[in-house]
Amino acid sequence: MDYTPKQGFPYYYELAKEDDVQSMFSSTPTLTLLKTINEENANYRYASDKWSIKQIIGHITDHERIKMFRAFQLSRKEKVQLWGYDQDFLVMNSRFDELSKQILLTDYINIRKASLSFIETLSPEQLKIKGIATEREISLEEFLKTIIGHERHHLNIVKEKYLNKK
Template sequence: MQYSINDGFPYYIELLGGKDYYQLFTSKENINLLRSVTEEKAAWRYAPGKWSIKQIIGHITDHERIMTYRALRFSRKDQTALPGYDQNTFVDNSRFDELPVSQLITDLENVRNASISFIHSLSKEQLALTGTAWKYELTVEEFLKATIGHEVHHIDMLKKKYLS
């Protein structure tokens, strides 16, 4: 791979390996995997200081909310440069570990359905519009690819470090 996790958006886009991002958004494979995780397992951490599965699910959901908000603004020709966010601050100030894993998955599904609805509303011209977030200028379509690529990254980590 050309990029690493430290590169952010380009890394997540590269993780798709040419797969259709819309198909990944509509696939139920990852949701079904998450639904197979027990409440006990969802609270587990593979090492001290690492996030629980519940926190990872909540983080994926927060990230998708943020990224689709960015894509929305840029699809409407808003050229305001948008800042990054501190994922640890978001997780540290959440209630993810207090909530049932089923509720976290339902929240992710609700956000996902809104994302799919948003994607359906975009024209080819809107998908090609650009905006800047953090330190990258990307098209709206690239923001969407980075959004689902972020989930691909975390699901891969779950499979390797939590569910193996």
């Protein structure tokens, strides 16, 4: 049986491979959904060892912040390993649960605007530049798609595990 973990590349890429990069970063389904969640529900965890919705918002923002810097490096042909990071460590050492949902959404919006601004500067040739992610060679365009795929992954979890509670 072929087992594909529900994280990392190629899983995140599969969630976004069909779409245009600029359109994906311009689209707002995550923001639209998160705006419907009130402050009390943003603190909800479906299990004691799981992140709150606030922590998920912060994690999605951190992920994009980290990955976009790596995308920038790759776009300039810097030979970088498009490595992962310790997401649990970063969330554990954040203040996400202390912050209001609105502050977290404002940060998310600002990071997305910066990402879109960067993407708009890329040429078709730059989108073809190759780098290494988890021992796989991928293009900058594929790498950018994994950022949205990662977000879609977490949005699916929020819908399935957090908003369908009761």
